[in-house]
Amino acid sequence: MLYRQLENLYGLDEEEREVIDNKLTESTDLIFNHFSRVKNKYFSSDCGAILDPLNSTQYCILLYKLSKMVHQKQLADKLYLLNKVLNSCDIYHGIDLPQFFLPEHPVGTVLGRAKYSDYFVFQQNCTVGGNRGIYPTIGSHVWMFANTSIIGNCQIGSNVYVAAGTQIKDENIPDNSLVFGSSPNLIIKQRTTDYFEKRSPFRL
Numbered sequence: 001m002l003y004r005q006l007e008n009l010y011g012l013d014e015e016e017r018e019v020i021d022n023k024l025t026e027s028t029d030l031i032f033n034h035f036s037r038v039k040n041k042y043f044s045s046d047c048g049a050i051l052d053p054l055n056s057t058q059y060c061i062l063l064y065k066l067s068k069m070v071h072q073k074q075l076a077d078k079l080y081l082l083n084k085v086l087n088s089c090d091i092y093h094g095i096d097l098p099q100f101f102l103p104e105h106p107v108g109t110v111l112g113r114a115k116y117s118d119y120f121v122f123q124q125n126c127t128v129g130g131n132r133g134i135y136p137t138i139g140s141h142v143w144m145f146a147n148t149s150i151i152g153n154c155q156i157g158s159n160v161y162v163a164a165g166t167q168i169k170d171e172n173i174p175d176n177s178l179v180f181g182s183s184p185n186l187i188i189k190q191r192t193t194d195y196f197e198k199r200s201p202f203r204l
Contacts, residue, residue, distance in 0.1 A: 001053055009085065010078045023069045031062060037100055037202050060087045060103050067093035098140075102201055114138055114150070117158070119202050127151070131170060139175065141196055159196040 002020070006012045035049035035058065042055055053059050060083060067079035076093040084090055089106040091097070098118040103109070108125040117140040122128075126144040128136060131152025138150065139158035148162045149169075157175035162168065167182040176196065180187040197204065 005082055005086075006078055009082060012078070016072070016075050016078075019070055019072060019075060020066065023066055027062075027065055027069060031065065034061065034065075034100060038102060039201050039203055056087055057103055057105075060089065060091075060106060061101075063087075064091050064093070064097065100202060104201075117142070119200065119204075121201060123148075141200060159191075159193060161196070 003012060003017060031051060032049040035043045035051065038044070042050065042052065043058070044050055051058060051062070053062070063079050063083040063086075067076045067083070070076050070079065080091070080093050087103075087106060088108060089103065090110040095111055095113050096116065097111070098116050098120055100118045101116070101120040104121060104123045106122060106124060106126070109122055110127050110129070111122070112129040112135060114128045114136040116138050119141045120138065121143040123144060123146045125147045127149040128138070129149070129151050134153040136150045136152065136154035136156060138156045139160065141159045142156055142162070143160075144150070144162045145164040145166075147164055148166045150156060150162065151168065152170040154168055154170060155172040156168070157173055157177065159176045160173050161178050163178060163180045166179050166186070168179065168186065169183040171183050171186060173179055173188065174190075176191050176193055178189040178191060180189075
């Protein structure tokens, strides 16, 4: 399926097919380890992790990881563009997402060159970007709910939920926080670490 999609949209030569073959083989353990951490019932069964190319979330993750692994810019660009076409999200291979991340219905999401940490979750219409050339640093276990943005010189702590519709620009958010509103008038509510552990979509 992947080869047909790439061939039909962008063209694919034999050398590129061979590169993808090799990287798919290399990435199997990596992908299954990733999926085994996700609590979603479509990611695993009693027999272990599941890779279903008809699951758009899984396919989004696979295409991004492949685009990072191929080390050939033209082929990486094709995989990036295919992900953009199929899933309507902009996750360029030049950005470094963490080992474990989860796109939940990521239509309309654009992720820029921030520093990301493990267990990052993003939903639809999320934006991470720069302001005057400065990009955010995002801690672990950060969840961007729908229609949120983190822009510019932001230090986002670990265990932070960015509530739907929240816009953060050039502000710091402490660990263990729920964030609401828009900069510079954000509302920050503190919660315990246990609060976030119970609600995490990952097996920790």
